[in-house]
Amino acid sequence: MMILPTAAAALNGESRSYPHALDDVGGAAQTVLQQGINLVASLGDVDGDVMRKAEMISGAVIVVSLSVAYLPDHGVFTKPFKAAWRVMLGIALCYSFFLMYLLLNYDREEAIQFLGWLDPSLGKPLPEKNYADNCELWDTKNPKHLHNFLDRIDIFIACHLLGWMWKTIIIRDAALVWYLSILFEFIEISFRHLLPNFYECWWDSVLLDVLGCNALGIWLGMTVIRKLGLEDYDWGFPRGGWWSDHRKLLVFLFMTIFVELLDTTLFFIKFELWMPTSHWILVCRTFFWAFFAPPCTTELIKLLNGKLSTFPLYLVVGTITQCLELGLCIKYGRGVFHESMPSNIRKWWIVIWTIAIARVIQLRIGESRRTEKKSDSLHNGENASIPFMPEMIWILTIPLSKSQCPVEAGLLEWLAAVTVV
Known part of the structure; x- marks a missing residue:
């Protein structure tokens, strides 16, 4: 049977470096899961539907295990432990793959049949329920x-x-x-x-x-x-x-x-x-x-x-x-x-989104014009105290600060600090 590299290294006594403390969990889960699937397959009399469902579950577990092992931590959410949020990210990837599989392979009827295969209780039309049949709040007849x-x-x-x-x-x-x-x-x-x-x-x-x-x-x-x-x-x-x-x-x-x-x-x-x-x-x-x-x-x-x-x-x-x-x-x-959507409602949504998008474009154009004016004024020397490339000031400051002219070096360092802040 094939053993994954992570487990092989562990059996040989080799040490490996991992980006996370719980990375061994990912490799071990893959190895154990793979051996379990091979064992089930070797029995020979396992139902084909059960085997296909086991393959889907095993694929999801492998994706989550790899997520725990190799995906980055969330910068803020660290409790109860960092690996929990990597697990959530792995589950999100599995869910995305599942949605993409349905979207690319099945039409609606086939998707309903597929869900019915996953759970026999599905695949049946739902009874219609209308919550606006009787809207009388105070019923004197009852x-x-x-x-x-x-x-x-x-x-x-x-x-x-x-x-x-x-x-x-x-x-x-x-x-x-x-x-x-x-x-x-x-x-x-x-x-x-x-x-x-x-x-x-x-x-x-x-x-x-x-x-x-x-x-x-x-x-x-x-x-x-x-x-x-x-x-x-x-x-x-x-x-x-x-x-x-x-x-x-x-x-x-x-x-x-x-x-x-x-x-x-x-x-x-x-x-x-x-x-x-x-x-x-x-x-x-x-x-x-x-x-x-x-x-x-x-x-x-x-x-x-x-x-x-x-x-x-x-x-x-x-x-x-x-x-x-x-x-x-x-x-x-x-x-x-x-x-189709009623015309009066559709018109309201069109007006709302037109106003919102037009406002975003207006604000973006206004900011671009202000940036261009500021750049032009800086380029023409109208406001020389605020250079438009502070990084260049820092680069120029480095050799001057080591020169024999402490006054110039001090002035340029002060100017660079002001522009960056």
Whole structure:
């Protein structure tokens, strides 16, 4: 049987250097897993479906093991231990590969059959459920006057509340979370012609969602942040210059799209692929994003503030994964949805995004012109005390500081220090 190089070196008593303390775990896991698969294959009477599922699981374990062994640490998240976040990155890669496999190989019907092969409970049409059948809040014809309202309260209400609490802990900005929570209600209105679940009574959206679960979840999240002494994130919204700085506006728009897509794609995936809300695949997807979103958000805020010294690997992988989920929804929705968005709603979205994109372009052009004017003035000698290439001043300072003219050397060192600061 073939033994991986890591295990072979260990058997021969050789010492190897690893970038992480837990790298031996990656190699050992690969070796043990490979021997286990070979053992199962040698039995001969193993069902082919079981073997194929074992191959998929083994591939995922190998990817996660290699991630633990060789991928870089997250610069901020180090608890409970650094390897845990490398495991999350490996799981994100496996999930991305799985989404790409579905996207490139299967149409909707084939994807439903494939999921039915993974779990025989899938592959069956879901019963349609409309939450706007009876919107009478106070029903005088029923002894329980609030029965319509009380019937909406179930386990998913608690999940809704905990979800917004966790989003608040991740984003750490109550104003931005409030904006996102209200915006999602408008997204539900925009897509309810496609998804029957998005049809809700007014009191369901206002009382249960916005003023109930969302408000309580945001309050609990901010309370946890205060109790734990966590750092608040300044996203520049609404009074932090988000509308006057193109970088902050771009990050604001990116954050809006990213967060809203996380929730919206969930509803489209479960509708298009006939997956119940409580199915373990969707539950695993929810927990995956719950634990992978924090490092992505931290890298994004540090990138906005210019404090990120490493490549934002988690943010890039998270963005790619989200794009794959969106691509899956678009591809599988072509044969399901035939109605177009109402014209009045479509016009509003066009106006909003046109204004946002035009504002970004306007701010970017304005900054470019200010930079050009500053460069021209510096080139013409109008402001010689602020050179546009501070690095060159440092280079010139090095030989002069060792010369026999301490006055000139001191002046140039002071000038270089001022320009860099």
